[in-house]
Amino acid sequence: MLKINFDSLYEIDSEHGLPVSIFADHADYLAPTLEKIEARGQGFYKVIDDESVIDEIETYAESVKGWYDDIVVCGVGGSALGPICLRDSFVGTFDKGKPKLHVLENIDPDFMSEAVETFNLERTLFLIISKSGGTPETVAQFMFFKDLTEKAGLELKSHFVFITDPSHDVSLLRSIGEDAGVKMFDIPSSVGGRFSVQTAVGYVPAALIGIDIKALNKGLKDMRDLFLSTNVDQNSPFQLACVQTGAYLKEKPMSIIMPYHTKLRQFGLWCVQLIAESTGKFREDGSNVGITPIPALGVTDQHSQVQLFAEGPNDKLIIFINVENSSTNPAIPVNINHKKTNFLTGKTFKDLLHAEQQATAGALTENDRPNITISIPELTPYYLGQLFMLFEGATAFWGEFFEINAFNQPGVERGKVLTRGILSDK
Amino acid sequence: MLKINFDSLYEIDSEHGLPVSIFADHADYLAPTLEKIEARGQGFYKVIDDESVIDEIETYAESVKGWYDDIVVCGVGGSALGPICLRDSFVGTFDKGKPKLHVLENIDPDFMSEAVETFNLERTLFLIISKSGGTPETVAQFMFFKDLTEKAGLELKSHFVFITDPSHDVSLLRSIGEDAGVKMFDIPSSVGGRFSVQTAVGYVPAALIGIDIKALNKGLKDMRDLFLSTNVDQNSPFQLACVQTGAYLKEKPMSIIMPYHTKLRQFGLWCVQLIAESTGKFREDGSNVGITPIPALGVTDQHSQVQLFAEGPNDKLIIFINVENSSTNPAIPVNINHKKTNFLTGKTFKDLLHAEQQATAGALTENDRPNITISIPELTPYYLGQLFMLFEGATAFWGEFFEINAFNQPGVERGKVLTRGILSDK
Numbered sequence: 001m002l003k004i005n006f007d008s009l010y011e012i013d014s015e016h017g018l019p020v021s022i023f024a025d026h027a028d029y030l031a032p033t034l035e036k037i038e039a040r041g042q043g044f045y046k047v048i049d050d051e052s053v054i055d056e057i058e059t060y061a062e063s064v065k066g067w068y069d070d071i072v073v074c075g076v077g078g079s080a081l082g083p084i085c086l087r088d089s090f091v092g093t094f095d096k097g098k099p100k101l102h103v104l105e106n107i108d109p110d111f112m113s114e115a116v117e118t119f120n121l122e123r124t125l126f127l128i129i130s131k132s133g134g135t136p137e138t139v140a141q142f143m144f145f146k147d148l149t150e151k152a153g154l155e156l157k158s159h160f161v162f163i164t165d166p167s168h169d170v171s172l173l174r175s176i177g178e179d180a181g182v183k184m185f186d187i188p189s190s191v192g193g194r195f196s197v198q199t200a201v202g203y204v205p206a207a208l209i210g211i212d213i214k215a216l217n218k219g220l221k222d223m224r225d226l227f228l229s230t231n232v233d234q235n236s237p238f239q240l241a242c243v244q245t246g247a248y249l250k251e252k253p254m255s256i257i258m259p260y261h262t263k264l265r266q267f268g269l270w271c272v273q274l275i276a277e278s279t280g281k282f283r284e285d286g287s288n289v290g291i292t293p294i295p296a297l298g299v300t301d302q303h304s305q306v307q308l309f310a311e312g313p314n315d316k317l318i319i320f321i322n323v324e325n326s327s328t329n330p331a332i333p334v335n336i337n338h339k340k341t342n343f344l345t346g347k348t349f350k351d352l353l354h355a356e357q358q359a360t361a362g363a364l365t366e367n368d369r370p371n372i373t374i375s376i377p378e379l380t381p382y383y384l385g386q387l388f389m390l391f392e393g394a395t396a397f398w399g400e401f402f403e404i405n406a407f408n409q410p411g412v413e414r415g416k417v418l419t420r421g422i423l424s425d426k
Numbered sequence: 427m428l429k430i431n432f433d434s435l436y437e438i439d440s441e442h443g444l445p446v447s448i449f450a451d452h453a454d455y456l457a458p459t460l461e462k463i464e465a466r467g468q469g470f471y472k473v474i475d476d477e478s479v480i481d482e483i484e485t486y487a488e489s490v491k492g493w494y495d496d497i498v499v500c501g502v503g504g505s506a507l508g509p510i511c512l513r514d515s516f517v518g519t520f521d522k523g524k525p526k527l528h529v530l531e532n533i534d535p536d537f538m539s540e541a542v543e544t545f546n547l548e549r550t551l552f553l554i555i556s557k558s559g560g561t562p563e564t565v566a567q568f569m570f571f572k573d574l575t576e577k578a579g580l581e582l583k584s585h586f587v588f589i590t591d592p593s594h595d596v597s598l599l600r601s602i603g604e605d606a607g608v609k610m611f612d613i614p615s616s617v618g619g620r621f622s623v624q625t626a627v628g629y630v631p632a633a634l635i636g637i638d639i640k641a642l643n644k645g646l647k648d649m650r651d652l653f654l655s656t657n658v659d660q661n662s663p664f665q666l667a668c669v670q671t672g673a674y675l676k677e678k679p680m681s682i683i684m685p686y687h688t689k690l691r692q693f694g695l696w697c698v699q700l701i702a703e704s705t706g707k708f709r710e711d712g713s714n715v716g717i718t719p720i721p722a723l724g725v726t727d728q729h730s731q732v733q734l735f736a737e738g739p740n741d742k743l744i745i746f747i748n749v750e751n752s753s754t755n756p757a758i759p760v761n762i763n764h765k766k767t768n769f770l771t772g773k774t775f776k777d778l779l780h781a782e783q784q785a786t787a788g789a790l791t792e793n794d795r796p797n798i799t800i801s802i803p804e805l806t807p808y809y810l811g812q813l814f815m816l817f818e819g820a821t822a823f824w825g826e827f828f829e830i831n832a833f834n835q836p837g838v839e840r841g842k843v844l845t846r847g848i849l850s851d852k
Contacts, residue, residue: 077729093537094528094544102520105726106688109775111519113754118520134766137725140758140778143767147759172764193729253739254680254718262532273730280734290738292680294720299563300531302841303503303619304699308706311837312716313679328539332566333573338598340560341569343846349535351849352566359844366840411737414792415728418785420769423777 001222002386004236005373006243008365016314016368018246026242027232029401034228036400041407043190044392045224048198048217053185057200058214060183061207068125071208072115073103074141075129075201077277078193079163080105081270082202083129088266089384090211099125101209107137112144121152121159125208129163129201131187133171136419142173157181163200165189192407194274195392198385212381219385227393237393240372244291244394245401247317247370255291256309259321260298260357263379267321268295271391278395278406289402299356306360310367318364318371321387322357325378326350427648428812430662431799432669434791442740442794444672452668453658455827460654462826467833469616470818471650474624474643479611483626484640486609487633494551497634498541499529500567501555501627503703504619505589506531507696508628509555514692515810516637525551527635533563538570547578547585551634555589555627557613559597562845568599583607589626591615618833620700621818624811638807645811653819663819666798670717670820671827673743673796681717682735685747686724686783689805693747694721697817704821704832715828725782732786736793744790744797747813748783751804752776 009018019025073083080103087101104115126145130138142160149159157180164171166186177184185200196202198220203213227237244255255275257268272293280290296305298320309318332352334345344352357373364371374390376383399406435444445451499509506529513527530541552571556564568586575585583606590597592612603610611626613619622628624646629639653663670681681701683694698719706716722731724746735744758778760771770778783799790797800816802809825832 076726080726081730092540094540106723107725107775107779108686108688109752109755109779111688112756112775114518114520116756135729136766136770136778139762139767140770140775143759143761143770144756144775147761172762172766176762253741260534262534262537269730276731276734276738280736280738282737288737288739290734292720292734292738292741294718297532299533300502300506302838303561304507304695305702306841307835307837308702308716308718310706310840311708311714312702312706312718313714315679315718326535329535330538330542330570333569335569335573336565336598336602340562340598341565343849344562344566344569347849349533349538349566349570352562352845353533353535355845355848356841358848359841362844363840367837409733411733411793412728414736414789415732415782415785418788419778419781422781422784423769423773 001226002236002374002376002383002390004239005375006239008361008371009243011365012368012370016250016370018243018370022242022246023232023239030232030235030238031230033397033400034230037396040405041190041192041396043188044192044195044198045227045389047188047191048220048224051217053200054203054213054217057185057203057207064125068099069123070119071099071101071125071127071205072119073101073127073129073205074138074145075103075127076105076135076137077273078196079129079131079135079138079201081273082197083205085197085266085270086202086206086211086384087209089263089379090381091209093262099209101205104141107140112141116148121149121154125159125161127161127163127205128173130171130173131165131193131196133164133173157183161185161204163187163204194277197270197388216381216385219382220389223386223389223393227389237390238397240390240394241397241401243372244317244398248291252315252317252370253290253292254294254316256294256296256316256318257321258296258298258301258318260353261321261323261379262297264321264323265295265297267384267387268297271295274391274395277409279398279402279404280411281404283402283404289404291398298360299353302356302360309369310364314369316369318369320357320361320371320373322354322373322375323379324375427652428662428800428802428809428816430665431801432665434787434797435669437791438794438796442676442796444669444796448668448672449658449665456658456661456664457656459823459826460656463822466831467616467618467822469614470618470621470624470822471653471815473614473617474646474650477643479626480629480639480643483611483629483633490551494525495549496545497525497527497551497553497631498545499527499553499555499631500564500571501529501553502531502561502563503699504622505555505557505561505564505627507699508623509631511623511692511696512628512632512637512810513635515689515805516807517635519688525635527631530567533566538567542574547575547580551585551587553587553589553631554599556597556599557591557619557622559590559599583609587611587630589613589630620703623696623814642807642811645808646815649812649815649819653815663816664823666816666820667823667827669798670743670824674717678741678743678796679716679718680720680742682720682722682742682744683747684722684724684727684744686779687747687749687805688723690747690749691721691723693810693813694723697721700817700821703835705824705828705830706837707830709828709830715830717824724786725779728782728786735795736790740795742795744795746783746787746797746799748780748799748801749805750801
């Protein structure tokens with residue numbers, strides 16, 4: 001299992017740190033809070049038990065193997081961030097293999113025009129992903145590519161898959177899909193967009209590019225079992241939530257998500273949506289709460305954001321994510337004899353990467369900046385599954401601690417209404 | 427020139443907004459603050475006057491045209507963010523043309539191993555970018571690729587360019603470059619890394635992939651002239667700094683940089699370094715200050731961060747960046763007859779994009795969330811140059827307002843010392 005090192009919290013000044021007893025002190029909250037979560041939204045942790053979904057997806061992916069050069073997700077928010085995170089975690093940064101997974105999570109005119117020029121429709125599969133089936137950006141993209149596909153004399157059913165709510169009343173894609181014989185996968189009603197990476201939303205794109213979704217699902221389940229444990233020493237999501245809460249109450253409204261691994265950069269953006277949209281809410285008394293999540297990347301951001309983390313206002317909790325092993329580990333050949341290079345003699349890139357993570361954490365601790373380090377043994381679908389559920393569970397706990405609904409997003413509705421108004425007035 | 431719309435600040439509740447008179451009220455600070463900036467660090471706005479640099483770079487780029495398939499920047503922080511921003515702003519998202527610009531801003535072992543497998547050394551040019559010449563990550567990468575190049579029997583001078591400080595005492599790359607006959611470009615001593623996009627750091631990679639660096643430089647100069655104006659109504663960087671300061675003093679320590687254009691996403695990350703590293707400082711009295719910059723992207727982040735911006739704590743200034751025109755503007759073909767799609771009839775993707783930006787700004791204003799909108803007529807090197815200097819100038823003003831040195835980064839030194847210690851102990 002992944003491990004979390006909380007030591008720095010206990011070492012720093014108590015104005016900013018937390019006591020060693022923090023988890024024991026809050027153990028009594030664990031079982032009752034789990035009951036509240038169960039009552040409010042258990043979909044996200046129960047959906048992973050339905051393994052027939054995985055079989056169906058793997059069978060489908062196998063059946064279309066070799067048919068497509070490009071898999072194009074049309075989706076935004078929860079329909080995009082999971083697929084991008086899965087791709088970036090397991091497809092090489094410079095990979096030129098096929099099929100290639102693209103995620104169209106925006107609608108700039110030039111971006112859409114370039115997409116048209118890029119994809120050979122005959123060898124392209126569009127995955128239309130929208131829980132409600134009515135996300136304007138996604139529906140606009142769908143109508144756009146539907147038009148092109150029809151004009152090219154191609155059948156919709158060979159070039160589209162819909163991933164959407166199972167109900168006709170909810171999703172306009174349902175009857176279109178049925179009429180055209182398009183393959184459809186469900187996003188269960190009980191699972192919100194930002195928790196949907198563990199449904200067809202994440203699994204279908206992942207399976208199409210060869211990611212082991214069974215292992216991913218196993219990682220989710222193993223962490224879910226810890227999440228449901230009433231033993232505070234076992235429950236990593238509860239521990240993370242306690243620390244985020246403690247830091248928040250000590251005037252640290254920001255959480256930095258800082259993996260030391262290029263392929264996990266997008267995991268930070270997945271976390272941003274999860275945390276921002278789940279925690280940023282009006283409470284019943286009219287007050288506002290919310291953790292502001294901020295993505296960072298080690299070592300890269302040591303040369304960008306770390307100055308602010310170390311010497312700016314002490315208003316952040318820094319969450320490092322460390323990957324212990326890599327599949328390769330090239331040596332640094334020290335072929336320059338100079339005082340600035342000699343310390344690298346006999347070292348590998350992994351040595352340098354890990355030393356920099358430890359040093360950055362150490363320097364922050366010296367400055368009384370609270371930080372924790374999550375470690376996974378290696379970057380695999382299994383451990384990424386654990387990471388997803390760790391943050392999902394922690395977010396669910398956080399919502400109950402602050403008495404808000406972590407599973408809705410009322411604050412984005414007003415913008416949608418105004419958008420319709422502006423377009424209608426034109 | 428770019429325009430900034432501040433109206434929402436005047437419309438919202440005065441607890442969170444700012445008065446219409448804000449610029450006039452602070453006009454007396456303008457000239458004296460400019461004098462302080464001139465005394466502290468004028469390099470960043472004077473360096474752009476040396477047009478011989480541009481001629482030299484363009485001549486060099488022309489002379490190697492067609493030689494390389496891949497241009498690989500080895501650099502991090504200020505040596506990476508400018509080149510990435512320039513590439514992403516002007517190279518198509520799905521572009522497969524050559525030469526292709528890659529920026530290696532991290533050192534994970536797997537990432538380095540993949541790089542080796544990806545690049546055909548005979549057709550690759552490595553740009554080693556390090557102001558000090560001693561950035562451990564960049565030097566490690568350099569030694570790694572130097573080793574491979576030599577083992578392949580290739581000459582360093584045909585496959586490397588160094589971009590570094592002109593002094594041998596500062597940069598260990600200087601004497602290596604001279605001995606090997608490597609082409610070198612200067613990063614003037616007076617220009618810090620996060621302001622170096624307007625030196626060879628940005629200009630060499632940009633010129634090699636065909637970006638018009640003369641136009642970029644012209645945009646920088648035109649905004650610089652406004653920055654040096656003592657007329658408060660002309661000085662956009664001063665106006666931006668006043669607003670960031672006013673928001674900061676009203677307990678909004680975070681600035682969101684939210685372009686509504688996929689190709690400007692990386693501009694947000696460039697801003698993050700500029701603002702975080704320049705403003706996050708200890709003051710002389712031991713207190714901490716600093717704006718926490720947060721990147722966002724419209725419309726994408728409407729489905730991720732906007733819930734938090736709208737309903738979470740009112741602790742953010744939101745800075746939208748709007749691009750008025752696009753080179754293409756495809757229509758949205760409304761080929762589904764449904765109440766959720768009819769409002770799109772007769773609309774283009776640009777209409778939808780702009781309506782969503784206006785609606786998001788409007789919804790935030792209704793919730794008393796301070797926001798401003800910067801507009802550029804089109805995304806060109808000229809207007810990107812203006813954007814760079816707008817934020818650089820504002821950051822310089824902000825530093826003087828808070829009596830810190832915006833041009834140093836003492837808080838990252840400790841981590842470097844600890845890194846050396848950890849590696850030496852192994």
